[in-house]
Amino acid sequence: MARRARQSTTRRELVSNQILEQSAALFAERGVSGTSLQEVADALQISRTALYHYIGGKDELLATLVRGITQETAAALEQLAADESTAPLERLRLAIVDMVVRIASSPSRFRLLLMSESELDEKTATEHRRARRRTLEALERIVAAGVDAGALRPADQRTAAFALLGMCNWVAWWYRPDRDEQPPERVAETIAEIALAGLRAGDGRAATNGDAVGHALQLLREDLTLLERAVGARRAGAA
């Protein structure tokens, strides 16, 4: 009896997940308002009545899709941001890999998310905005930790975090798990490599002696010299 109950729970989860994947694909392709629950049922080869056995309606379906994606991503990144036992650069790499694998494994859900923001009910929209903010802030904390450790260049933190998010999120628009030759993990590695190289501090720029202010002043002096030389060369060229 216990076993039968467990089997039925598993089956329920399986079907629910199929419904989520299929409706995400249809919503992303035709728009939420352009997709009826009858079409979702048809695509799954079940009746509309059977579909209602699993879901309460289109709004609930959309809310469940949105909740799953954004809140899981936010939680994963917050955990990484707080993990001080891992070096900042490695934390950044893991964050990028986590996001890209997540998106590349389920791109239609992510496309749907961006395309249907205007169609979310007030409660879901608020939750969604909060989860997006948590993700951004966690990523900013990871970048800041890297800059403080001298491992990352001090680029504008907000723009840098958004540039990273952009590289990852865009995967939803071009990667097709069923068609692409590369597995999600391979795409994730390539993007993490570009992201890390994009923000990594050059060899000479890491603070090694713990005197961050003195180090910053030293770099300023070096780079002023660099500027003077560059301006000098330009003048000489113009003369």
Added chain:
Amino acid sequence: MARRARQSTTRRELVSNQILEQSAALFAERGVSGTSLQEVADALQISRTALYHYIGGKDELLATLVRGITQETAAALEQLAADESTAPLERLRLAIVDMVVRIASSPSRFRLLLMSESELDEKTATEHRRARRRTLEALERIVAAGVDAGALRPADQRTAAFALLGMCNWVAWWYRPDRDEQPPERVAETIAEIALAGLRAGDGRAATNGDAVGHALQLLREDLTLLERAVGARRAGAA
């Protein structure tokens, strides 16, 4: 008479452009199907009849918006890709700056584009896909030229091009020209710097784009950020 005709053309263009901007903003915020032409007219404080003097209908309006954005971007990038008198790294920098400035100056139009793909008529959808493909291919050619010249790391070319597009396109989701402190040009510079560093071969501190003064200034800006952070941390520690 000629002058009057010209003035009236200019006024027509001006109003048309206002209609495009306003409808893009409303479409992006509420969805295309969730926005009526009456609402567009109300937002512009003109009558619906006056609006029809400028546009044929909602489908035509959407088609015009889509055409303007994607085809101009594709043409600009193709021109850069073909410009062999400019060094490959500089071509890449110019491509990123061009895209980011374009997007940051008109983010709702770009958001609209992605959110309304499912609502485009067949002809517009085909044109749109073709323009997107031209943009991607031009960017891939620019990256390939950089790799051939030894200026860029030989990363997977397609993933690299999509990572660059992602950094740029994502600007439409976070940058607000009316609220943000940084002008579009500043955001474009930061993103171009991250993108170039992300793909550049060898020493990240060398000025490889031929603009030694600009590069030195970028390093100085980084130094100042680093100093501000170090001073901030020392103050926080002392408090």
